[in-house]
Amino acid sequence: MSRDAFRQFIQFAIKVVLVHCLTYFIFGLVMSNLLNYEELFQREIIRDFMLPFGSRTVLGVLLQPIRGLLFAVALWPIRSAILAKKHGWVIVWLLFIVFGILSTTSAAPCSIEGVLYTKLPLWYHLIGLPEITLQTMAFSYLVVWWDNRQSMRTEEVRKGFFSELFMAVVVGCLAYIGYAISSLALFFLSDTDIDFGTAAGDIKNQLMFVVAFVFNVVYILYISRKWLENRVSLWVIWGLAWALDSLVLFFCQWIFFGSSSLITTTLIGLLPASIIALGIRQNYKRPRVS
DSSP: OOHHHHHHHHHHHHHHHHHHHHHHHHHHHHHHHHTTHHHHTTSTTHHHHSOOTTTTHHHHHHHHHHHHHHHHHHHGGGIIIIITSTTHHHHHHHHIIIIIIISOSSOOTTSHHHHHHSOOOHHHHHHTHHHHHHHHHHHHHHHHHHHHHTTSOHHHHHSSHHHHHHHHHHHHHHHHHHHHHHHHHHHHHSOOOOOHHHHHHOHHHHHHHHHHHHHHHHHHHHHHHHHHTTOSOHHHHHHHHHHHHHHHHHHHHHHHHSOOOHHHHHHHHHHHHHHHHHHHHHHOOOOOOO
16 A cells, blocks of 8 residues: 555544544434433343443443444445445445344344344344444445545535534534543543443433533534634634633533532543644635735
């Protein structure tokens, strides 16, 4: 592989990893609360197959970038043949549905072999389908859209409020992953004893980061226009995002839990602010000044 091809692969792999982590966390969070995985995993037969809910949260989070990298390696050889097509995301999604869900080589849950050869009840196979089908659909669409976007003209991408809002949501979601990573890293490095399963299911914790996500999307919509007009530097974007993310978490913790630590929220806000700055630099190409 040439140096240029390797550079292109690294750029592609970063996109795939980020999109996988984004969709994995969002759909996992929503479905685990909607379908009550904690109670589900304690039922007869299921508890002998699945570990208790939340018992491997940290390890699961840390391994998702590796899974994303493996997806990138598998998709890279077919990138030009499939991903470049107008509806290439449908083909990628069908590959997931056929080979990754329904027709796996092992007797996995939700697969045909799993229904035939395991003792898992049929309802368990069916109840898992919404999460994995929706997550792989979102993953396929976002990866193909993001990868094809580089070949689009900047003016076409910028045209219309919907396109601006969509890009702001994408960057905001990536920053949301930054919150999760920063929070886990902070608690992992400290002596704090925390039940990750309980924390993940706490509606106040979830609402706190949802509020921060909304603030970030609004901020990205505003600051990206200033960036495209050459009226603000990247360092200013990063600094304002850091202050915003830190203060929003600080006040949310103070309102929801009655106490907060500015040092803790400042440390947590550093990574999402950096992701926002890098996301704007990468995805909002402003014209060169001659």
